[in-house]
Every structure is written in C-alpha cells, then in structure tokens.
Amino acid sequence: MRDAIFIGIAKSRVKGLRTRLGLAGFLGGTAMLLEPSIWPVVWFLVYFVSQIIDNNLFKAALKNPKKQGDEAKFIIAIALSTLIFSAMSAYTWIFGGEEGRIFAVISICGALLHVTLQLYNRRTYLFAGLLPHALYLLFLPSVTAVIEPGHNSFTLFIVNVGTFVFLGNLAWAVRQNNQSLLDLKVAKDEAQEARKLAENESAAKTNFLAVITHEIRTPMNAVLSAANLLKRTPLNDEQSDHVRMLSNASEVLMGLLNDVLDISKIEAGKMSIERAAIDLKDLVTGVGQLWSPQAQIKNVRLLLEIEDDLPSQIMIDPLRLRQILFNLLSNAVKFTAKGLIIVRVYRLPNASGHTELRFDVEDQGIGIAGDQLERIFSSFEQADAGTTRRYGGTGLGLAISRKLAQLMGGDISVRSSLGHGSCFSLSLPYDSLLLTAIDMPEGFDAVEADEAPAEGPRTILIVDDHEVNRRIVSLFVQPLGWRWVMAENGQQAVDLCRSEAFDIILMDMQMPVMGGIEATKLIRNQDGPNQDTPIVALTANAMEHHQKAWAEAGVEDFLAKPIDPDLLINTLIAKSRINPLRAAA
Structure with missing residues (x-):
C-alpha cells in the first residue's frame, strides 16, 4: 500500500513540473510589476534548479519503486521546493506595499491548497510541503506587527486569525478526505470480496448443474431407453398406452432439464450460435408434424402457411430455430382447447428498410392479459399462478426463445387478447440468412439407420x-x-x-x-x-x-x-x- 501511495505522489510530482514552473513564472512576473529588481529573476532560476532536482529524484524512484531508498531525501526535496516557492511571496509582502501583501497571502493560500491536494495521502510528505508555506503565512504578519507597530497591527492580527482558520479548515478537509479514501478502500475490498463470493457461487452453480445433469441423465437414460426397447417388442393395446405414457413423461422431464441448462448457459454468456445450411420449408414442416398429433387429440386444427417464394435454403442455427418454433408451438397447443393454430412463414420489411423473415404462431387459446405480456418473457414466469397450476411448466420456454432469437440477431414479440388467443412473432434478419446457392459436397450420401455396412459385422x-x-x-x-x-x-x-x-x-x-x-x-x-x-x-x-x-x-x-x-x-x-x-x- 505504501509503495502504491509513493508511486502516486511521484507520478504527480513528475507530471506537475510544468505547472509548478508556470505558477512560479507568474508569481515572479507579478513581483516584478510590484517592485522591479533582479531578485525575482534570481529567485526563478533558483526555483527552476530545485524543480529539476526534485523531478529527477522522483523520476528515478519511479523506475524502481522498491529501491526508493531513504525517505528523508524526498521529504527534504519537497520542503526545499515549498520553502523556495513561498520566498517570492515574502518578497512581495515586504516590498510590494498593500497590494503585495494581499497578493502574498493569496499566493501562499493557493500553494497550501495545491500541496494538500497533491500530498494528502502521505502524512510526512504533507507536513514537509505545508510547514514552509504555513510558517510564511504566520510569521510575515507577526514579524511585521512587531517591526511596524501602529494602526496596521489589528489588521495583521486578523490576518493571523484568518490563517489559523484557513489551516484548521485545511486540516479538517484532509482528515475528511482521508476518511473518505478509507471508506472507499473498505467499500472496494467489500466489493472485491462480494465479487469473489459471486464468482465462487457461480462456479458452485456450474458444478452443481454439471453434477445434477449427470445424475438425472443417467437414470433417465435407462427409463427412456427401456421405453424405446419396449416399443420394439409385441405389445397389446393397454401395454402400448403404458409405454407411450412412460415415453411422454420421460421426454417432458428431459425437456425441463434441458431448459434449465439452456437458461444457465445463456445467463453465463456461454451460449453459442452456429450457422448451417438448411431447407427452411422442411424444418418448419417437421416441427409442425411433431405437434400435429397432440393438436388432433385436442380437436385443434394445425395449419402451416408458408410463402411460396421463400428461399429454399438459408444459413442459420437449425437447432436453435427448431427449438424456438418448438417452444412457440408447444405453448399454442397447451393453451388452446379448441379452434385453430396457424403457423405462418413469410418475409416483410423491418424498421430499417431491410427484409426479414417472420414466423407467426397464432392460436385461438386462452390469451394473455395486456399487463402480463412482457412478464411472460421473464425466466420462471407465467402469466399468473393459476396458469402454472392448471397447465404446468417452468415458464422457461419463452424466456429461452426470446434470448435465443436475440442472440441470432432477431426478437420475439406478442399480441394477445384475453379469452381470444395470442400471436407470437419471431423475426430474424433476412440478409444474414439468405444463401444464394447450396452445393452438397461431392460423393455425399445420406446414411439410413437400417442400412448395415456391407463389409460385414463389426x-x-x-x-x-x-x-x-x-x-x-x-x-x-x-x-x-x-x-x-x-x-x-x-x-x-x-x-x-x-x-x-x-x-x-x-x-x-x-x-x-x-x-x-x-x-x-x-x-x-x-x-x-x-x-x-x-x-x-x-x-x-x-x-x-x-x-x-x-x-x-x-x-x-x-x-x-x-x-x-x-x-x-x-x-x-x-x-x-x-x-x-x-x-x-
């Protein structure tokens, strides 16, 4: 800590060389106007030499702070510098008349303030800088009152009183400033400790997610795999229903687990977006086919309306686009008891004049109250507690979907009427998605799952x-x-x-x-x-x-x-x- 304070002071001394010389030049010039003589010039040359010595001393210490050596040489350099500087104020006090005395008091007070601001955080250096200025300010009026007794004695006494008041205020300001610095340091240490604690908690959270993911996926692997194997065996209708329920429940659990992992990765800034060539119509049709059976069970019609002249191929993250559309359709089917669900895919100009892709998922379900529209995009939130109790879910699907859309350069908006349905709109930048030509690599052949290799058993x-x-x-x-x-x-x-x-x-x-x-x-x-x-x-x-x-x-x-x-x-x-x-x- 002491090294850091010294380095700060040394940098300030080196950097302030020109300022100090400029002030000295102004002080000497004013003295020449008040009482022309050779002494202000001599004084400036002496002060200039002292500042060069001071500058070289602190500059050398900056190059190797750990070998700064005896502190006394720096204290002497600062004290000598201030002693010489205020000597010209003594000159104007003695030879400049009433104007010179007023100027001397003001210049010394300014020098005191300058030294305080520069050296306040190292007490020994502060005293070395303040003491010469303070002695000039106290003794000049006192000595003058003794040498020149008369009607000015009371004025000189008031100057001394004012000097004590000024020094007292200066001491109080230094104390308050040091206390503020101490408070800032404590606050900084507390903030660093809190940050370290937050980082540790974040690491613990990541480790917990890793462990819980592994521990859940391992038994779920057995459950889902057993259900898949059962599907391949001869089953009666009742057994098929049981296996279907088992599979559906397992898939729901895996969906919840994946949602928690996704939201954790997004919040940690570790979610990456990939780009790959896909057939847009095939992807949308595939997602629709996944939800069509569930919609039919509820007697809900699911329609796909895809614009005819859409590009057949786009560059996008297929996994994340499919995930967003899956979540939007999942909500539409979940909250629609009867009527119609329409998925529209088309293009339209955005606010900046560029063309973008738009995916609308419109339903005739329960709808959302106007004051709840933004809340549904918050993590672990649904429109109200009754919705959670009646329909289930974690409230993560829409939050994840919007954040994924934003990572892909787009967004999700919603318009809804309570009791009449909702329309969720996914917009994605069209310019960054358009792929003018897609060429499959030479010799590429899709591998069918039921094609065993021709070379024999492996x-x-x-x-x-x-x-x-x-x-x-x-x-x-x-x-x-x-x-x-x-x-x-x-x-x-x-x-x-x-x-x-x-x-x-x-x-x-x-x-x-x-x-x-x-x-x-x-x-x-x-x-x-x-x-x-x-x-x-x-x-x-x-x-x-x-x-x-x-x-x-x-x-x-x-x-x-x-x-x-x-x-x-x-x-x-x-x-x-x-x-x-x-x-x-």
Missing part, C-alpha cells in the same frame, strides 16, 4: 460403469448384427485397446479408476491397433465445457444421454470403419 467397445447402460447400448446395436465388448472403466478400455482392434468405441465420461477423457487421450497417444479408431463420447455430462473437453481429447462425435436410438445407430454407421490393422489380421 466390433464395438462399449465403455460405461453402469451395467444397465452397457446392456441398453448392446440391445440397440443388436439388430445390426455387430459384436460388442464391454469395459467397466477407462483403464479396462485402455488395456483392451492394446490387444484388440475395434471398429468404434463408445466412451462414457465419469467412471471409477479412470475417466473417459483420460482414457481417450491414452488410446490416442499409445502405439496400438486403436490409435485411429473412431471414439464417440456417450455421456450424461452434456454441458458445453464437457463437449469442448471431449473435442480436445480427440473424440469423433458427442452423444448425450438419454440415448436417442436412431441417432446412436446413424452415428455408429457413419463414424465406424474397418480398422486397417484388424482387417489385415
């Missing part, structure tokens, strides 16, 4: 510490006719990869003995038959920093639990290949 290494998860994956790949080998932790996987070649490896993340990321790095770095074998991360740790860690380890792809069986099969077929070493054997 061998897959399934690495997971949960027996149920290993069993589920084996059942999913069973229709492919593939052979599988199982490992309970990363160390077993590394050992197996030294002796046997695999066509693809499915790797979990958190496992006892050795985790998946460490195991992946060892497999990639060891000389063995699986150094180049595709490794696919299959884990309940689905946050963005987990995916980044997997990518740095060298995985080919990332799949989050619960397992989507179709996505798993497509990924296995697309990523696997006959290992050259295994084929040669």
Whole structure:
C-alpha cells in the first residue's frame, strides 16, 4: 500500500513540473510589476534548479519503486521546493506595499491548497510541503506587527486569525478526505470480496448443474431407453398406452432439464450460435408434424402457411430455430382447447428498410392479459399462478426463445387478447440468412439407420460403469448384427485397446479408476491397433465445457444421454470403419 501511495505522489510530482514552473513564472512576473529588481529573476532560476532536482529524484524512484531508498531525501526535496516557492511571496509582502501583501497571502493560500491536494495521502510528505508555506503565512504578519507597530497591527492580527482558520479548515478537509479514501478502500475490498463470493457461487452453480445433469441423465437414460426397447417388442393395446405414457413423461422431464441448462448457459454468456445450411420449408414442416398429433387429440386444427417464394435454403442455427418454433408451438397447443393454430412463414420489411423473415404462431387459446405480456418473457414466469397450476411448466420456454432469437440477431414479440388467443412473432434478419446457392459436397450420401455396412459385422467397445447402460447400448446395436465388448472403466478400455482392434468405441465420461477423457487421450497417444479408431463420447455430462473437453481429447462425435436410438445407430454407421490393422489380421 505504501509503495502504491509513493508511486502516486511521484507520478504527480513528475507530471506537475510544468505547472509548478508556470505558477512560479507568474508569481515572479507579478513581483516584478510590484517592485522591479533582479531578485525575482534570481529567485526563478533558483526555483527552476530545485524543480529539476526534485523531478529527477522522483523520476528515478519511479523506475524502481522498491529501491526508493531513504525517505528523508524526498521529504527534504519537497520542503526545499515549498520553502523556495513561498520566498517570492515574502518578497512581495515586504516590498510590494498593500497590494503585495494581499497578493502574498493569496499566493501562499493557493500553494497550501495545491500541496494538500497533491500530498494528502502521505502524512510526512504533507507536513514537509505545508510547514514552509504555513510558517510564511504566520510569521510575515507577526514579524511585521512587531517591526511596524501602529494602526496596521489589528489588521495583521486578523490576518493571523484568518490563517489559523484557513489551516484548521485545511486540516479538517484532509482528515475528511482521508476518511473518505478509507471508506472507499473498505467499500472496494467489500466489493472485491462480494465479487469473489459471486464468482465462487457461480462456479458452485456450474458444478452443481454439471453434477445434477449427470445424475438425472443417467437414470433417465435407462427409463427412456427401456421405453424405446419396449416399443420394439409385441405389445397389446393397454401395454402400448403404458409405454407411450412412460415415453411422454420421460421426454417432458428431459425437456425441463434441458431448459434449465439452456437458461444457465445463456445467463453465463456461454451460449453459442452456429450457422448451417438448411431447407427452411422442411424444418418448419417437421416441427409442425411433431405437434400435429397432440393438436388432433385436442380437436385443434394445425395449419402451416408458408410463402411460396421463400428461399429454399438459408444459413442459420437449425437447432436453435427448431427449438424456438418448438417452444412457440408447444405453448399454442397447451393453451388452446379448441379452434385453430396457424403457423405462418413469410418475409416483410423491418424498421430499417431491410427484409426479414417472420414466423407467426397464432392460436385461438386462452390469451394473455395486456399487463402480463412482457412478464411472460421473464425466466420462471407465467402469466399468473393459476396458469402454472392448471397447465404446468417452468415458464422457461419463452424466456429461452426470446434470448435465443436475440442472440441470432432477431426478437420475439406478442399480441394477445384475453379469452381470444395470442400471436407470437419471431423475426430474424433476412440478409444474414439468405444463401444464394447450396452445393452438397461431392460423393455425399445420406446414411439410413437400417442400412448395415456391407463389409460385414463389426466390433464395438462399449465403455460405461453402469451395467444397465452397457446392456441398453448392446440391445440397440443388436439388430445390426455387430459384436460388442464391454469395459467397466477407462483403464479396462485402455488395456483392451492394446490387444484388440475395434471398429468404434463408445466412451462414457465419469467412471471409477479412470475417466473417459483420460482414457481417450491414452488410446490416442499409445502405439496400438486403436490409435485411429473412431471414439464417440456417450455421456450424461452434456454441458458445453464437457463437449469442448471431449473435442480436445480427440473424440469423433458427442452423444448425450438419454440415448436417442436412431441417432446412436446413424452415428455408429457413419463414424465406424474397418480398422486397417484388424482387417489385415
């Protein structure tokens, strides 16, 4: 702290050199007007030399503050500087008449104020600067009153009284200023402590989300996967209904989990927007087809109105656009008991004169009161508590959707009439989305999930510490006719990869003995038959920093639990290949 204060004073002294010399020139010039002589010139030259010495002394200390040496030399330099400066005020007091005395008092008071502002935070330096000025201001009137007794004695006495009042006020101001600085320092320390605490709490929140995500996804993987496997078995109507309810409830739980993760990433500024070429009409039609069955169950008609001359291809984040439209349609179906839901896609000019894409989702549902329209876009908020009790939900869908739209350069607005329905409008910049030409890479062919590779059965290494998860994956790949080998932790996987070649490896993340990321790095770095074998991360740790860690380890792809069986099969077929070493054997 003392070093920081000294550095501040030294910088101020070096920076204020020209100002001090300018004031000295003005003071000397005024003295020449009041009483012309050679002495103001001599005084200015002496003061100039003292300031050069002062400047060099503090400039040298700035270059190496830790070796500033004895503090006495800096105190002497400051005291000498102020002593010489106010000597000219003494000259004008003695030789300048009444005007000179008034000027002397004003100039010394100004010098006192200047020194106080510059040196207030180092008491020894402050006294060194104040004492010479104060002595001049006190002794000049006192000595004059002794030497020149008479009618001016009372005036000189009043000057001394005024001097004490001025110095007292100056001392009070310094004390108050120091107290303010102390309060600011305490406040700064408290703010830093609060910031550190907030950062720790944020890190704890992130860690909690990572843990809870993993812990929820792991059992949900078993539930959803078991439901998917049951669908493939012969079931009577009652059993099919039970499995459907099981699947629907599981998907709702996963949706809630994903919403919480999304809002956390957005608030932390870690949500990234991707750009990819998509077929706009196919995407909108696909989202509509997802919600059409639910609408039909409620006897609600779902219509899609897509402008004919829309571009067939656009550049956008398909996942986030689909997520926004999914949320808007979800709300429309949820809050519409009868009538019609219309999804319109068209273009229109915006306020800046550019053309933008507009997606309207209009329903004839319960509607929203005017004073609640903005509230529905706040996290964990719905129009009122009764809505939450009757229809359920976390109130995150619209908040996430608007924030995603804003990250994509657009926005979501709403107009509604209570009891008559609502219309949510998603607008996205058209110029940044238009793709004039889309060319598929040469040799690109889509892989169908039910197309088994022509080279023959392949061998897959399934690495997971949960027996149920290993069993589920084996059942999913069973229709492919593939052979599988199982490992309970990363160390077993590394050992197996030294002796046997695999066509693809499915790797979990958190496992006892050795985790998946460490195991992946060892497999990639060891000389063995699986150094180049595709490794696919299959884990309940689905946050963005987990995916980044997997990518740095060298995985080919990332799949989050619960397992989507179709996505798993497509990924296995697309990523696997006959290992050259295994084929040669």
